């Protein structure tokens with residue numbers, strides 16, 4: 001029986017793939033084998049000894065201590081693209097909110113009603129103060145052309161915008177999905193200089209933190225409208241507030257409000273709704289739960305952020321799943337340990353990702369803990385699991 005701890009509300013449709021005869025799923029289990037999480041902050045999480053995998057039902061993993069997981073041989077999964085459509089739709093809404101002061105207008109109408117005014121009458125006089133430009137014919141800059149950025153860039157071309165896209169690590173898949181109408185630029189300056197609207201869709205990492213800062217705003221057009229449905233930390237708050245106050249930035253729509261920003265004029269604070277649609281919640285939960293189930297039961301890895309995708313059909317009696325550093329001589333050391341125990345290898349696959357690597361070895365014998373312990377003793381091995389057919 002595997003124990004799965006949920007740290008957020010996870011869609012029941014997704015959880016249904018975790019068969020109750022093999023998985024106990026709840027927010028109260030202890031010494032869990034796996035964790036299912038959305039945005040809960042796990043940075044200080046104390047890993048119980050049994051923990052082997054964390055599945056993020058969503059895209060961003062900046063709430064998970066990925067390096068610490070890697071060092072402990074814990075696989076971290078996410079669900080690439082599973083909520084991209086929901087974010088794209090909110091981005092379209094954000095483009096409108098960045099242009100037309102719908103939020104200010106709605107608040108004003110409610111205030112009129114509360115004050116006992118004849119709303120039907122006063123709106124016709126008052127509406128002037130909420131005028132805003134159309135997006136058609138304007139330039140949009142999309143920073144980050146991954147699952148979400150590509151969809152936002154493509155749909156914006158259909159809304160009549162001229163779109164510039166920037167992504168120094170553009171994948172082949174993303175390039176193939178990108179509309180021919182999107183101008184692919186290789187320098188952020190081209191985005192800053194040309195765009196009336198800028199939307200950012202990159203992960204928050206040490207490299208991207210605070211990338212929209214005073215130096216970036218200085219290069220932008222006066223009156224630029226900025227949309228951030230990616231992560232709050234990508235934008236330097238104080239610099240944004242100064243840019244809003246000076247009029248450099250006309251409006252800032254953010255899915256990551258904080259106290260410093262929320263009451264500043266021309267900030268539109270959204271309560272992190274990017275992925276909050278039933279469709280996305282189901283897609284993400286399903287994908288996360290399937291990946292977690294498959295890893296725990298078979299050792300196969302799909303869509304991990306710290307380890308390579310590696311799937312091997314079962315053969316033999318025992319499967320050894322070995323997470324190790326990506327260093328020379330590892331495979332030789334593993335096979336030497338197996339031959340010392342006179343164990344025949346049926347099938348073996350090894351792949352690496354950055355500083356870490358993963359090896360699955362199927363062996364014909366029903367090997368015991370002694371073999372696993374011998375492999376555990378190899379320098380650079382971080383975790384060994386023994387699965388039996």
Ligand SMILES: NC(=O)C1=CN([C@@H]2O[C@H](COP(=O)(O)OP(=O)(O)OC[C@H]3O[C@@H](n4cnc5c(N)ncnc54)[C@H](O)[C@@H]3O)[C@@H](O)[C@H]2O)C=CC1
Nearest residue numbers: 059060144145146147148167169201202203229230274275
């Ligand atoms: N508001 C919400 O509810 C949601 C927010 N997100 C956020 O959006 C981010 C992007 O999500 P996806 O598009 O699904 O991820 P993705 O991994 O498919 O795309 C991210 C893209 O950013 C690019 N990138 C990385 N560093 C860059 C840089 N310095 N400059 C330009 N591009 C850079 C990567 O090459 C990649 O193509 C997530 O990491 C997450 O933080 C994702 C889903 C929902």
Ligand SMILES: O=C(O)C(=O)COP(=O)(O)O
Nearest residue numbers: 038039058059060275276
């Ligand atoms: O997938 C992401 O990166 C998100 O930001 C969505 O977060 P959530 O699952 O709605 O807490």
